[in-house]
Amino acid sequence: MELFDNLALGLGVALTPANLGFALVGALIGTLIGVLPGIGPIATIAMLLPLTFHLEPVSGLIMLAGIFYGAQYGGSTTAILVNLPGETSSVVTCIDGHQMARQGKAGSALAIAALGSFFAGTVSTFIIAAFAPPLARVGQSFGAPEYFSLMVLGLIAAVVLAHGSVLKAIAMIILGLLLGLVGTDGQTAAQRFTFDITELSDGIDFAVLAIGLFGVGEVIANLTRGEESRSVMSEKITRLWPTREDFRLAWPAVLRGTALGSILGVLPGGGATLSSFAAYVLEKKVAREPSRFGRGAVEGVAGPESANNAGAQTSFIPMLTLGIPGNAVMALMIGAMTIHGIQPGPQVMSERPQLFWGMVASMWIGNLMLLVINLPLIGIWVQLLKVPYRFLYLSILLFCAIGVYTIGNSPFAVLVAAFFGIVGYIFMRLECEAPPMILGFVLGPLMEDNLRRAMRISGGDPTIFIHRPISLGLLIAAAILLVMVALPAIRRGREEAFQES
Amino acid sequence: LLHILARKNVLAGLMFIAIAALGLWVSRDYPIGTALRMGTGYVPRLLCWVLMGLGAAVLIQGLREKDAPPERITLRQLIPIVVVTASLIAFSLAIEQLGFVLSVLLLIGIGAVAARDIKLWEVAVAALVLIVLGWGIFILGLGLTIPVWPVW
Numbered sequence: 001m002e003l004f005d006n007l008a009l010g011l012g013v014a015l016t017p018a019n020l021g022f023a024l025v026g027a028l029i030g031t032l033i034g035v036l037p038g039i040g041p042i043a044t045i046a047m048l049l050p051l052t053f054h055l056e057p058v059s060g061l062i063m064l065a066g067i068f069y070g071a072q073y074g075g076s077t078t079a080i081l082v083n084l085p086g087e088t089s090s091v092v093t094c095i096d097g098h099q100m101a102r103q104g105k106a107g108s109a110l111a112i113a114a115l116g117s118f119f120a121g122t123v124s125t126f127i128i129a130a131f132a133p134p135l136a137r138v139g140q141s142f143g144a145p146e147y148f149s150l151m152v153l154g155l156i157a158a159v160v161l162a163h164g165s166v167l168k169a170i171a172m173i174i175l176g177l178l179l180g181l182v183g184t185d186g187q188t189a190a191q192r193f194t195f196d197i198t199e200l201s202d203g204i205d206f207a208v209l210a211i212g213l214f215g216v217g218e219v220i221a222n223l224t225r226g227e228e229s230r231s232v233m234s235e236k237i238t239r240l241w242p243t244r245e246d247f248r249l250a251w252p253a254v255l256r257g258t259a260l261g262s263i264l265g266v267l268p269g270g271g272a273t274l275s276s277f278a279a280y281v282l283e284k285k286v287a288r289e290p291s292r293f294g295r296g297a298v299e300g301v302a303g304p305e306s307a308n309n310a311g312a313q314t315s316f317i318p319m320l321t322l323g324i325p326g327n328a329v330m331a332l333m334i335g336a337m338t339i340h341g342i343q344p345g346p347q348v349m350s351e352r353p354q355l356f357w358g359m360v361a362s363m364w365i366g367n368l369m370l371l372v373i374n375l376p377l378i379g380i381w382v383q384l385l386k387v388p389y390r391f392l393y394l395s396i397l398l399f400c401a402i403g404v405y406t407i408g409n410s411p412f413a414v415l416v417a418a419f420f421g422i423v424g425y426i427f428m429r430l431e432c433e434a435p436p437m438i439l440g441f442v443l444g445p446l447m448e449d450n451l452r453r454a455m456r457i458s459g460g461d462p463t464i465f466i467h468r469p470i471s472l473g474l475l476i477a478a479a480i481l482l483v484m485v486a487l488p489a490i491r492r493g494r495e496e497a498f499q500e501s
Numbered sequence: 502l503l504h505i506l507a508r509k510n511v512l513a514g515l516m517f518i519a520i521a522a523l524g525l526w527v528s529r530d531y532p533i534g535t536a537l538r539m540g541t542g543y544v545p546r547l548l549c550w551v552l553m554g555l556g557a558a559v560l561i562q563g564l565r566e567k568d569a570p571p572e573r574i575t576l577r578q579l580i581p582i583v584v585v586t587a588s589l590i591a592f593s594l595a596i597e598q599l600g601f602v603l604s605v606l607l608l609i610g611i612g613a614v615a616a617r618d619i620k621l622w623e624v625a626v627a628a629l630v631l632i633v634l635g636w637g638i639f640i641l642g643l644g645l646t647i648p649v650w651p652v653w
Binding site for chain 1: 513517631
């Protein structure tokens with residue numbers, strides 16, 4: 001079968017000693033930053049992006065992907081043991097996971113979270129392998145108008161699924177689109193928004209922007225907030241295996257979480273965080289006694305933790321097959337591909353099958369490694385939680401500075417990153433979310449290019465977007481989404497889903 | 502009045518409007534062209550007008566909010582902003598002349614001011630560990646051409 005041939009090809013790439021090593025490094029770093037609150041996968045991937053210059057493209061992508069799904073494993077450890085979310089995607093795990101830990105069932109909660117994540121990771125790897133090729137074939141039939149409409153849909157969906165104010169999220173996307181225009185106009189070679197600074201004529205480098213906003217910005221935000229006291233559960237974790245009763249309750253929740261996460265991950269704007277919130281709400285709805293939730297219900301750990309890992313992995317599908325990033329991490333992955341001169345899009349799969357299938361196969365291997373990293377070695381990660389933030393932020397700051405400098409051996413880039421660090425902090429204070437802006441920044445130049453090409457195809461007639469059936473369908477979907485957010489009932493439901501904690 | 506102006510959404514709205522206005526001013530001479538042959542300024546100016554409209558909407562929303570607390574910025578919050586920025590500026594100025602070791606020392610030395618209860622020996626240990634680690638990863642491991650010591 002084609003599917004297994006492809007996976008075999010991928011395993012051949014992923015099982016080379018070097019790529020196994022990079023998958024392990026990615027999984028370890030992912031777990032580390034997942035466990036540590038105050039640094040997330042977006043900042044970490046942005047900081048390590050410059051490093052992947054010096055690696056084979058497939059090795060670099062394997063490592064970066066490992067960080068993203070590794071963080072989903074690590075995040076649950078902190079949530080269960082300290083009652084602090086190590087990642088935003090494990091916010092809901094705190095609710096019941098920490099209660100389980102207080103009842104002496106920490107080992108059981110950790111094992112359920114890890115096993116559920118592993119199951120979800122395995123299933124979603126096969127989902128990627130099965131659904132990516134047909135989707136890429138659809139993508140190859142797309143012309144400029146279809147791509148433009150698809151990107152409009154992607155951006156609008158990102159807004160609808162983001163938390164917080166819709167109005168501000170749209171404004172942030174526009175801001176991202178504008179920032180993407182800085183530099184030399186590809187069509188007319190004119191300078192735009194460069195303020196006569198020569199270093200800006202090539203535009204703002206994507207990695208510099210991301211490191212500034214997420215790396216430096218988060219350091220500033222954490223320092224202004226002051227260190228929160230962490231009380232790590234001091235009792236020994238005695239029993240690292242769930243009871244039969246826990247298993248019985250957990251496995252249907254794992255199945256539901258995996259299904260929900262796999263679907264929500266594919267949607268633009270979806271991914272790990274949305275999936276875990278939605279899974280928690282779902283578990284509460286289907287439970288026979290909803291009152292157990294908040295008091296250590298095992299389903300409240302199993303569902304969201306499976307969902308966030310499934311969502312993290314299936315969010316690779318639109319990125320790998322269409323070249324459209326659904327969330328900020330995928331925007332970074334696109335950045336990593338373009339660094340190596342790979343144009344993301346449906347042609348990646350046919351032109352570079354080794355890269356594509358190697359990455360997919362490495363996801364399953366990475367998940368297997370993570371199971372080992374997280375269960376028997378849990379004690380080491382707990383120790384790491386005792387490292388105070390004052391050491392952590394100095395290392396983050398240094399990695400940001402060196403990372404930015406090495407992109408183009410440019411001291412100026414460090415200044416740009418410092419500027420966006422302040423900007424990122426202001427955004428956080430004003431509750432303007434930066435991830436939609438990053439999406440706009442990545443999609444901006446692509447959209448302008450496709451808009452101009454579509455206009456040339458149609459001879460300046462904007463109705464081309466509604467005369468082409470696929471394009472029309474995508475735009476209608478976008479319009480429906482916008483109307484949905486405007487409806488009060490749905491808006492309330494959306495707020496509820498995000499305010500679960 | 503100041504209390505109203507310092508609300509989150511009011512400030513956000515004003516920020517968007519200010520950025521849009523700046524964008525329109527900078528792009529005032531960019532040729533707009535036509536929809537068929539879009540000039541350099543077509544898309545940027547369009548986006549700026551949309552951003553201005555959205556900013557105004559956020560601003561109005563902010564003004565109509567009841568009892569939204571004003572934002573305050575205290576000295577304790579200002580210190581990390583200034584210190585972190587200063588440490589990065591120092592690193593950027595130093596890296597090509599003073600080399601890797603001294604630049605990292607500068608970055609850590611200045612950056613450590615932002616931590617409230619860090620001890621001097623802790624800064625020294627952190628600097629030493631990070632210099633060795635950074636040198637090992639970036640210069641030895643990846644072979645980046647960063648001067649290690651000052652260039653005279």
